[in-house]
Amino acid sequence: MSTYIDNLLNDKIKKIKEENNIFDTGVVIKIKDYIVEVSGLENVSFFEKVTILGKGIGYVNAIYENTVGVAIVRETRPIKIGDEVSASGELFKAIFSEDALGRIIDLFGEDKLTGKYFKNFKYIDIERKIVPIMDRTAVNRPLCTGIAGIDLIYPIGKGQRQLIIGDKKTGKTQIALDAIVNQRSLSLQNKEEIICIYIAVGKTKKEIKTIYNELLKRGALSYTLLVVATNDDKPPVQSLIPYVGLSIAEEYMMHQKKDVLVVIDDLKKHAEIYREISLISNKSPGREAYPSDIFYYHSRLLEKGCQHKNGGSITILPIVETKGGDITDYISTNIISITDGQIVLSEKQFARGQKPAIDYSVSVSRLGGAVQTEDIKKLGANIRRKLLTYLETKDVYELANVDEMSSDLKTKLALGKKIEEALTQPKFSPMSQEEILVRFKAIGGENIL
Amino acid sequence: MxxxxxxxxxxxxxxxxxxxxxxxxxxxxxxxxxxxxxxxxxxxxxxxxxxxxxxxxxxxxxxxxxxxxxxxxGFQIQYSDEILGKVFNSYGDLIDNNTIEKEVKKNVYSRRLTLEELDISGKILWTGIKVIDFFAPIQKGYKMGLLGGAGVGKTVLIKEIINNVYKKQNSNAVFIGIGERSREGKELYDEMEKDELLDKISMVFGQMGESPCSRAKAVYSGLTLAEYLRDEKEQDVLLFIDNIYRFVQAMSEISTELKRVPIENGYPTTMLSDITEVEERINSTNKGSITSFQAIYIPADDITDEAVQTVLTHLDGQIVLDRKIAEKGLHPAINVFKSSSKSIDPEVIGKRHYELVETALKYFSRYNELEQIIAVLGIDELSDEDKNIFYRSRKLRNYFSQPMFVARDYTGLEGKMVDINDLLNDVSDILEGKYDDVDEEQFLYRGSLNEEK
Incomplete structure (x- = not known):
């Protein structure tokens, strides 16, 4: 078998050498959706950019003994068997432009709002090596979202990865948008600038336009860019877009030492797209038919979130959509085990009118007090404990007769209710740290501290 | 070349x-x-x-x-005293800007231990941590599962065990980070450095952002370091693996790419032998012992997962940390009902210890029932016997909290180690009612009851 392959190979190499200088072209011999097989292209490297002449571009995603596998990222005209393919001699890269702030861009450097390309740009690696473990430092600076339920109870720090998870229509994206918009007032106050990147994976054009308009209306676009792959982009593009967004974030963190906030909306869709590509490329399916490296596909992406020793940081808020409120499915638990905590949104709370619809009993911040200021930390720990006991006891005693309860229990329940009410907050109405302190100190008077 | x-x-x-x-x-x-x-x-x-x-x-x-x-x-890692205080990647290269003066390397795929070399007469390794020594005593050469979400004090517990065992036995430790968060790895390093424990440990990291190959190999490199301490330094070594499940996960990624036929849930065909190969190296010889603490991730909250079950068959017990206990401010936050050890056996720990454990567990489970009743009816409605159980259990529960050496900066309390005999006497005294007139607050965060607080 192997001698056979070798003979074939030698034969081929000999032929190509005789014909001189056609190393870098080949011919399409098989088309399977957006994965094509090319014969020739003997000298390409893995992940090299290739062009299907006049018809589209792709990158090398496998090099076989006799042929090369190419994933198509852009197709302007239908590709046919026999089409000529030429190598480029360089890796497939994304385009980054500093002028892109406030715009909606894709990985080809196109301004989606105008259809034009940025003049001032540079090529950046789609995936870089992750920041080494020893170049990271402790996450301990707060990233304020302006949402009391988060800043006070399950805080987020600069460099943290905090998952936002919940069913459809529970306000997941809204939390992320609130966090982005809140950075504006913060930067006006302390002049500390933060760059926000919203990454859309497989969203509809309408959804993206809506988000853009929301951010525009609230003046958040001066420091925000949207990196998008719409649901009608080629799956390889959709699967790469979060990496591109994070690579842009790294550009800001490494070279300008900036703090960057990245939102990825959403990773469940991303997992499904990756599953599709894997199955089409003949990888064997694992749990729920996802490929075995689905964990790694997300872990290496989210590990880009960090506090760098140079002072810059990347905070990531990935979003995951669940079904029927189940956060124990495969993809959700995978991502929960990568992130530094999760904000769980529940349909039940949402329907009750408690917004943001955070389910405080299952949400977690693994960094907790480490990323809060001293007063907020003290108050937060206290409020959290009181709220959690309330939520726990509430269910047990919901049917019990109030008159028979001990007075202790009655006060506990009343206080819990007050806290719950105080946490309700309409969208785009951020609270500053001082406002949070004042509001929650007022609830319990002295005994809360 | x-x-x-x-x-x-x-x-x-x-x-x-x-x-x-x-x-x-x-x-x-x-x-x-x-x-x-x-x-x-x-x-x-x-x-x-x-x-x-x-x-x-x-x-x-x-x-x-x-x-x-x-x-x-082939695939080698440093094999000398210079490994201590250093951080390696999975492939045996230093990643902490340190240098090694004299290179002495060894291949990471070591020989198998023979039945003759194997020593299973491991004595109990008293950690001086009350709740562990009492409910889940660790024998030298034991493999303990260390379970519990982040933020409930896993790292503090690991550090305290390293600290105490080093003080008592002069033994070093090895930490292997597999497929976990880089942030946590760095935090562990920073805290070790701050507590001046760094030169007692060597670390290997193949974290979750790294290739499957790196995550699959970290354990071999780390084991070689532990074997050096056991075989050459003749120590009783502590080995921490966080997280052993990630090793299996990395193997499945590799196996898939090799187009090998997978078993259930995409796990590799060779899963059983891969795990056995690693676990069988973690053993004790007549020269020294390797006592390991292995964290296990449970995918999709499915405890019946094939990989989890396969790892569990190799373990001798488990220590489970519980968020609910941590929230009550009791540290170490170990759930005594879920924690277990094979050494809870009258022939290993003695009849007295064994019986005390049984009584204590009986008290605690009754206490949990009573707590519900009291919440509704109040304490006065209880029988005298139940009242005794209630108050003594609370005292006992508080007694099992303990100030830790490595948490001195947070608590402001000097750490305490408790001898097993004092521990048994104290527990027995509390259960028998010797301290019935002492306020329960008095039992919080202290060493043994004999010594002055």
Whole structure:
């Protein structure tokens, strides 16, 4: 078998050498959706950019003994068997432009709002090596979202990865948008600038336009860019877009030492797209038919979130959509085990009118007090404990007769209710740290501290 | 150096090499150096003159036709006293800007232990931590599962165990980070440094952002370091593996790329033998012992998961940390009902200890029932016997909290170690009612009851 392959190979190499200088072209011999097989292209490297002449571009995603596998990222005209393919001699890269702030861009450097390309740009690696473990430092600076339920109870720090998870229509994206918009007032106050990147994976054009308009209306676009792959982009593009967004974030963190906030909306869709590509490329399916490296596909992406020793940081808020409120499915638990905590949104709370619809009993911040200021930390720990006991006891005693309860229990329940009410907050109405302190100190008077 | 073969096909985790020689065997390392870096590949299948290799890093930029050299000695890691206080990556390279003065290396795929060498007469390794020594005593050479979400004090507990065991036995520790968060790895390092424990430990990291190969190999490198301490320094070594499940996970990623037929849930065909190979190296000999604490991730909250179950068959017990207990401010927050150890056996720990454990558990489970009743009816409605159980259990519960040496900065309390005999006497006294007139607050965060607080 192997001698056979070798003979074939030698034969081929000999032929190509005789014909001189056609190393870098080949011919399409098989088309399977957006994965094509090319014969020739003997000298390409893995992940090299290739062009299907006049018809589209792709990158090398496998090099076989006799042929090369190419994933198509852009197709302007239908590709046919026999089409000529030429190598480029360089890796497939994304385009980054500093002028892109406030715009909606894709990985080809196109301004989606105008259809034009940025003049001032540079090529950046789609995936870089992750920041080494020893170049990271402790996450301990707060990233304020302006949402009391988060800043006070399950805080987020600069460099943290905090998952936002919940069913459809529970306000997941809204939390992320609130966090982005809140950075504006913060930067006006302390002049500390933060760059926000919203990454859309497989969203509809309408959804993206809506988000853009929301951010525009609230003046958040001066420091925000949207990196998008719409649901009608080629799956390889959709699967790469979060990496591109994070690579842009790294550009800001490494070279300008900036703090960057990245939102990825959403990773469940991303997992499904990756599953599709894997199955089409003949990888064997694992749990729920996802490929075995689905964990790694997300872990290496989210590990880009960090506090760098140079002072810059990347905070990531990935979003995951669940079904029927189940956060124990495969993809959700995978991502929960990568992130530094999760904000769980529940349909039940949402329907009750408690917004943001955070389910405080299952949400977690693994960094907790480490990323809060001293007063907020003290108050937060206290409020959290009181709220959690309330939520726990509430269910047990919901049917019990109030008159028979001990007075202790009655006060506990009343206080819990007050806290719950105080946490309700309409969208785009951020609270500053001082406002949070004042509001929650007022609830319990002295005994809360 | 002599070229031994050239690349003929590439996928993300599988590089096929056409060999020029028959002299290549499994686990050999092939190398190619370009301007930027050294690319390394490990041979894992050989068929005639074709070898399948897994790349140590990303394959982006690699081409067909690239020629490879053979690395002398294969896959090696430092094997001397210089490993202490150092941080390695999975492949045995230092990543903490340290240097090694004199290189003494050893291949990480070690020989198997023979039945003759194996020592199972392990004595109990008293940690001085009351709740562990009482409810889940650790025998030298034991493998304990260490379960519990983040933020409930896993790291503090690990550090305290390292601290105490070092003080008592002068033994060093090895920490292997597999497929976990880089942030946590760095925080552990920083805290070790702050508590001046760094020179007592050596660490290996193959974290979740790194290639499957890195995550699959970290455990072998780490084990070699632990074996050095056991075989050459003749120590009772502590080994922490966080997280052993990630090792299996990495193996499945590799196995898939090799197009091997998977078993349930995409796990590799060789899962059982892979886990056994690793777990069987974690054993004690007549020279020294390796006592390990292994964290296990449970995928999709499914405890019946094939990989989890396979690892569990190798363990001798488990210590479970509980968020609910941590929230009550009781540290270490160990759930005594869920924690267990094979050494809870009258023949190992003695009849007295065994019976005390039984009584204590009986008290605690009744206490949990009583707590519900009291919440509704109040304490006065209880029988005298139940009242005794209630108050004594609370005292006992408080007694099992303990100030830790490594948490001094948070608590402001000097750490305490408690001797097992004092511990048994105290527990027995509390249960028998000797301290019935002492306020329960008095039992919080102290060492043994004999000594002055």
């Amino acid at each position: 002599k070229k031994v073969g050239r690349i003929i096909s590439i996928s993300e985790l599988n590089v096929k090499v056409f060999l020029y020689t028959n002299d290549i065997k499994l686990n050999d390392i092939l190398v190619y150096e370009d301007e930027k870096m050294k690319h390394k590949f490990e041979v894992i299948e050989v068929e005639d003159n074709l070898a399948s290799c897994i790349p140590f890093d990303s394959v982006n930029g690699l081409k067909k036709g690239i020629e490879l050299e053979l690395q002398e000695g």
